[in-house]
Amino acid sequence: MRADELAVEPPAAARRLLGATLWSGEVGVRIVEVEAYGGDPTGPWPDPASHSGRGRTKRNAVMFGPAGVLYVYLSYGMHTCVNVTSGPDGTAGAVLIRSGEVVAGLEKARVRRVTARTDTDLAKGPGNLGSALGITLGDYGTALLDPASPIRLEWHGAPSTAEIASGPRVGVSVAAEQPWRFWLPSSAAVSVYRRSPRAPRIAAGS
DNA sequence: TAACTGATGAGT
DNA sequence: CTCATCAGTTAA
Numbered sequence: 001m002r003a004d005e006l007a008v009e010p011p012a013a014a015r016r017l018l019g020a021t022l023w024s025g026e027v028g029v030r031i032v033e034v035e036a037y038g039g040d041p042t043g044p045w046p047d048p049a050s051h052s053g054r055g056r057t058k059r060n061a062v063m064f065g066p067a068g069v070l071y072v073y074l075s076y077g078m079h080t081c082v083n084v085t086s087g088p089d090g091t092a093g094a095v096l097i098r099s100g101e102v103v104a105g106l107e108k109a110r111v112r113r114v115t116a117r118t119d120t121d122l123a124k125g126p127g128n129l130g131s132a133l134g135i136t137l138g139d140y141g142t143a144l145l146d147p148a149s150p151i152r153l154e155w156h157g158a159p160s161t162a163e164i165a166s167g168p169r170v171g172v173s174v175a176a177e178q179p180w181r182f183w184l185p186s187s188a189a190v191s192v193y194r195r196s197p198r199a200p201r202i203a204a205g206s
Numbered sequence: 207t208a209a210c211t212g213a214t215g216a217g218t
Numbered sequence: 219c220t221c222a223t224c225a226g227t228t229a230a
Contacts, residue, residue, distance in 0.1 A: 035225065049225080051214095059214060076226045077211030083225085096225050115228075127226050137213085171225055 001155030003145055006067035006086045009045055010036035010093040013067065013086035014182050015164060017095055021154040022082070022144075024133035027105030028154075029123045031097055032187035035169045036180040037083070039063065039092025049172040052092035062141050063092040070142040070151060072135060079127025080135055084144060084153070098126050098170070098181075101189045108134075124189045159184065 001020070006013045014036040021028045038047025040055045047053045051073065052060040062071050063085055071083035071094050087093030100123040102109045109122045109132040116122045123129040135151065144153045163186065166179045170191070183190045 037225075051225080054215095057215070073225085074211090074213050076224060077213070079211095079226055081225060094225095098225080125226070169225075 001068075001145060001153055003066060003068045005155075006084065006145075007088045008067075008086065010038055010047075010086045010095055011180055011182070013084070013093070014095045014180070015161075016155075016158040017084060017097070017153075018164060018182060018184055019156055019159045021103065021156070022097065022100065022133065022151070023104075023154060024135060024151045025105070025108075027109050027133055028103050029100035029129060029133060030103050030187075031100045033097075033099035033183040033190045034181070035096040035098055036086075036182070037063075037094050037096060039087065043087075043091050043093075045087075045093065047175060047178075049169065049175045049178075050092070050094075052094075056092070060092070063094050065089060067093075068143065068145040068153070070135075070139055070144050072130070072137055072140045074137060075127060080130035080137065081126045082130045082133070082135055096126060097129060099124050099183070099187075099189050099191045100129050101187060102132060120188050125191045 014034045037050040038045035039052045052063045066089045067086045069085040075081045082097045083094040085094050102122045113122050123132040142151045165185045166182050169181045
Protein backbone atom coordinates (compact mmCIF):
# COMPACT_ATOMS: atom_id res chain seq x y z
CA MET A 1 0.00 0.00 0.00
CA ARG A 2 1.28 3.43 -0.91
CA ALA A 3 0.68 6.63 1.01
CA ASP A 4 -1.14 8.22 -1.93
CA GLU A 5 -3.76 5.47 -1.77
CA LEU A 6 -4.66 6.80 1.70
CA ALA A 7 -4.15 10.46 0.81
CA VAL A 8 -7.76 10.69 -0.32
CA GLU A 9 -11.00 11.67 1.37
CA PRO A 10 -11.46 9.71 4.61
CA PRO A 11 -14.43 7.55 3.46
CA ALA A 12 -12.46 6.35 0.42
CA ALA A 13 -9.43 5.60 2.57
CA ALA A 14 -11.69 3.76 5.03
CA ARG A 15 -13.00 1.43 2.30
CA ARG A 16 -9.46 0.64 1.21
CA LEU A 17 -8.41 -0.28 4.72
CA LEU A 18 -11.08 -2.97 5.08
CA GLY A 19 -9.48 -6.39 4.72
CA ALA A 20 -5.97 -5.08 5.31
CA THR A 21 -3.81 -6.58 8.05
CA LEU A 22 -2.59 -4.33 10.85
CA TRP A 23 0.56 -5.74 12.41
CA SER A 24 1.98 -4.94 15.83
CA GLY A 25 5.02 -7.12 16.31
CA GLU A 26 3.90 -10.73 15.94
CA VAL A 27 0.20 -9.98 16.36
CA GLY A 28 -1.76 -9.40 13.15
CA VAL A 29 -5.36 -8.24 12.89
CA ARG A 30 -7.57 -8.32 9.78
CA ILE A 31 -9.51 -5.06 9.70
CA VAL A 32 -13.28 -5.63 9.38
CA GLU A 33 -14.83 -2.40 10.67
CA VAL A 34 -13.75 1.23 10.29
CA GLU A 35 -15.07 4.77 10.63
CA ALA A 36 -13.99 7.82 8.63
CA TYR A 37 -13.39 11.19 10.29
CA GLY A 38 -12.90 14.48 8.51
CA GLY A 39 -11.25 17.72 9.49
CA ASP A 40 -11.74 21.38 10.30
CA PRO A 41 -14.31 23.72 8.71
CA THR A 42 -11.75 25.28 6.36
CA GLY A 43 -10.84 21.94 4.78
CA PRO A 44 -12.54 19.98 1.98
CA TRP A 45 -14.41 17.65 4.37
CA PRO A 46 -15.53 19.50 7.53
CA ASP A 47 -16.57 17.16 10.32
CA PRO A 48 -17.78 18.46 13.72
CA ALA A 49 -17.60 14.89 15.06
CA SER A 50 -13.88 14.68 14.36
CA HIS A 51 -11.18 15.46 16.88
CA SER A 52 -9.80 17.84 14.25
CA GLY A 53 -13.25 19.30 13.56
CA ARG A 54 -12.43 22.46 15.49
CA GLY A 55 -8.90 22.97 14.31
CA ARG A 56 -5.43 21.77 15.16
CA THR A 57 -4.45 20.88 18.72
CA LYS A 58 -1.49 19.09 20.26
CA ARG A 59 -3.43 15.82 20.38
CA ASN A 60 -4.74 15.78 16.81
CA ALA A 61 -1.65 17.32 15.17
CA VAL A 62 -0.77 14.14 13.29
CA MET A 63 -4.18 14.18 11.57
CA PHE A 64 -3.01 17.26 9.65
CA GLY A 65 0.13 15.54 8.38
CA PRO A 66 0.73 12.92 5.68
CA ALA A 67 -1.51 9.86 5.29
CA GLY A 68 -0.62 6.43 6.64
CA VAL A 69 0.48 7.58 10.10
CA LEU A 70 -0.77 6.17 13.41
CA TYR A 71 -3.06 8.46 15.43
CA VAL A 72 -3.71 7.08 18.92
CA TYR A 73 -5.76 8.65 21.65
CA LEU A 74 -7.16 7.64 25.01
CA SER A 75 -10.89 7.17 25.18
CA TYR A 76 -12.96 7.24 28.35
CA GLY A 77 -9.76 7.21 30.37
CA MET A 78 -8.93 3.60 29.66
CA HIS A 79 -9.06 2.55 26.00
CA THR A 80 -6.51 3.34 23.33
CA CYS A 81 -8.21 3.91 19.99
CA VAL A 82 -6.24 3.27 16.80
CA ASN A 83 -6.57 5.51 13.74
CA VAL A 84 -4.83 5.76 10.38
CA THR A 85 -4.38 9.29 9.06
CA SER A 86 -5.80 9.99 5.64
CA GLY A 87 -6.04 12.87 3.19
CA PRO A 88 -3.15 14.80 1.64
CA ASP A 89 -0.47 16.42 3.79
CA GLY A 90 -1.89 19.60 5.31
CA THR A 91 -5.50 18.37 5.28
CA ALA A 92 -6.89 16.74 8.43
CA GLY A 93 -8.53 13.32 8.23
CA ALA A 94 -8.30 9.86 9.76
CA VAL A 95 -9.89 6.42 9.82
CA LEU A 96 -10.73 4.83 13.16
CA ILE A 97 -10.07 1.09 13.17
CA ARG A 98 -13.08 -0.20 15.08
CA SER A 99 -12.82 -3.96 14.90
CA GLY A 100 -10.77 -6.83 13.53
CA GLU A 101 -10.01 -10.53 13.56
CA VAL A 102 -6.75 -11.77 15.08
CA VAL A 103 -5.04 -13.74 12.30
CA ALA A 104 -1.58 -14.11 13.87
CA GLY A 105 -0.09 -14.08 17.35
CA LEU A 106 -3.22 -15.54 18.98
CA GLU A 107 -1.38 -16.56 22.14
CA LYS A 108 -0.05 -13.09 22.78
CA ALA A 109 -3.40 -11.48 22.02
CA ARG A 110 -5.12 -13.83 24.49
CA VAL A 111 -2.71 -12.79 27.24
CA ARG A 112 -3.47 -9.14 26.59
CA ARG A 113 -7.21 -9.76 26.50
CA VAL A 114 -7.85 -12.15 29.36
CA THR A 115 -11.47 -11.07 29.63
CA ALA A 116 -12.29 -12.03 26.04
CA ARG A 117 -14.69 -14.96 26.07
CA THR A 118 -13.85 -16.13 22.56
CA ASP A 119 -11.10 -15.45 20.02
CA THR A 120 -13.64 -13.48 18.00
CA ASP A 121 -13.88 -11.00 20.87
CA LEU A 122 -10.11 -10.42 21.06
CA ALA A 123 -10.06 -7.36 18.77
CA LYS A 124 -13.80 -6.68 18.56
CA GLY A 125 -14.45 -3.03 19.35
CA PRO A 126 -12.02 -0.08 19.17
CA GLY A 127 -10.67 -0.36 22.70
CA ASN A 128 -10.30 -4.11 22.52
CA LEU A 129 -8.47 -3.89 19.21
CA GLY A 130 -5.95 -1.45 20.64
CA SER A 131 -5.51 -3.66 23.68
CA ALA A 132 -5.05 -6.87 21.66
CA LEU A 133 -2.35 -5.17 19.59
CA GLY A 134 -0.67 -3.70 22.68
CA ILE A 135 -0.77 -0.20 21.19
CA THR A 136 -0.20 2.68 23.63
CA LEU A 137 -0.11 6.46 23.48
CA GLY A 138 3.65 6.16 23.03
CA ASP A 139 3.08 4.69 19.57
CA TYR A 140 1.56 8.01 18.42
CA GLY A 141 2.95 9.05 15.05
CA THR A 142 4.29 5.67 13.90
CA ALA A 143 4.72 5.44 10.10
CA LEU A 144 2.39 2.54 9.31
CA LEU A 145 3.49 2.13 5.68
CA ASP A 146 7.17 1.72 6.62
CA PRO A 147 7.93 -2.04 6.57
CA ALA A 148 10.54 -1.43 9.27
CA SER A 149 7.97 -0.02 11.73
CA PRO A 150 6.93 -2.18 14.69
CA ILE A 151 3.34 -1.29 13.80
CA ARG A 152 2.55 -1.48 10.10
CA LEU A 153 -0.13 -2.06 7.49
CA GLU A 154 -0.20 -4.91 5.00
CA TRP A 155 -2.59 -4.26 2.16
CA HIS A 156 -4.33 -6.98 0.17
CA GLY A 157 -6.34 -4.71 -2.13
CA ALA A 158 -9.65 -3.05 -1.37
CA PRO A 159 -12.69 -5.34 -1.07
CA SER A 160 -15.36 -5.09 -3.74
CA THR A 161 -18.24 -2.74 -2.98
CA ALA A 162 -20.55 -5.76 -2.74
CA GLU A 163 -18.61 -6.98 0.29
CA ILE A 164 -18.84 -3.65 2.12
CA ALA A 165 -21.75 -2.36 4.19
CA SER A 166 -22.02 1.21 5.43
CA GLY A 167 -24.03 3.18 7.95
CA PRO A 168 -23.91 5.95 10.54
CA ARG A 169 -20.97 6.17 12.88
CA VAL A 170 -21.21 4.76 16.40
CA GLY A 171 -21.11 6.93 19.49
CA VAL A 172 -21.19 10.16 17.52
CA SER A 173 -23.74 12.74 18.57
CA VAL A 174 -23.29 15.21 15.70
CA ALA A 175 -23.26 14.57 11.97
CA ALA A 176 -24.83 11.20 12.76
CA GLU A 177 -26.49 11.14 9.36
CA GLN A 178 -23.18 10.70 7.55
CA PRO A 179 -22.82 7.01 6.56
CA TRP A 180 -19.12 7.04 7.35
CA ARG A 181 -18.93 3.68 9.11
CA PHE A 182 -17.90 0.77 6.89
CA TRP A 183 -17.71 -2.92 7.71
CA LEU A 184 -17.52 -6.42 6.23
CA PRO A 185 -20.84 -8.10 7.10
CA SER A 186 -19.27 -11.50 6.53
CA SER A 187 -17.19 -11.09 9.69
CA ALA A 188 -18.39 -12.10 13.15
CA ALA A 189 -16.02 -9.57 14.71
CA VAL A 190 -18.05 -6.53 13.64
CA SER A 191 -19.09 -4.74 16.80
CA VAL A 192 -22.79 -4.41 17.52
CA TYR A 193 -24.24 -1.09 16.51
CA ARG A 194 -25.36 1.03 19.40
CA ARG A 195 -26.62 4.53 18.71
CA SER A 196 -25.14 7.31 20.78
CA PRO A 197 -27.48 8.21 23.66
CA ARG A 198 -26.98 11.84 22.63
CA ALA A 199 -27.81 11.29 18.99
CA PRO A 200 -31.25 12.42 17.80
CA ARG A 201 -33.87 9.72 17.94
CA ILE A 202 -35.23 8.38 14.69
CA ALA A 203 -38.71 7.71 15.96
CA ALA A 204 -40.69 8.25 19.13
CA GLY A 205 -41.56 5.37 21.41
CA SER A 206 -40.33 3.53 24.49
C1' DT B 207 -27.99 0.41 33.24
C1' DA B 208 -24.15 2.63 35.51
C1' DA B 209 -19.46 2.46 37.35
C1' DC B 210 -15.32 3.23 35.90
C1' DT B 211 -11.05 5.94 34.30
C1' DG B 212 -7.68 9.72 32.71
C1' DA B 213 -6.05 12.77 28.88
C1' DT B 214 -7.73 16.69 26.67
C1' DG B 215 -9.20 21.40 25.67
C1' DA B 216 -12.19 25.12 26.70
C1' DG B 217 -13.39 28.14 30.14
C1' DT B 218 -12.10 30.73 34.52
C1' DC C 219 -6.32 26.09 37.59
C1' DT C 220 -10.94 23.53 37.19
C1' DC C 221 -14.49 21.16 34.77
C1' DA C 222 -17.21 18.74 31.37
C1' DT C 223 -16.40 15.78 27.83
C1' DC C 224 -15.11 11.37 25.29
C1' DA C 225 -14.50 7.72 18.22
C1' DG C 226 -15.95 2.43 25.45
C1' DT C 227 -16.03 -1.90 28.07
C1' DT C 228 -17.55 -4.56 31.62
C1' DA C 229 -20.15 -6.62 35.30
C1' DA C 230 -24.63 -6.70 36.96
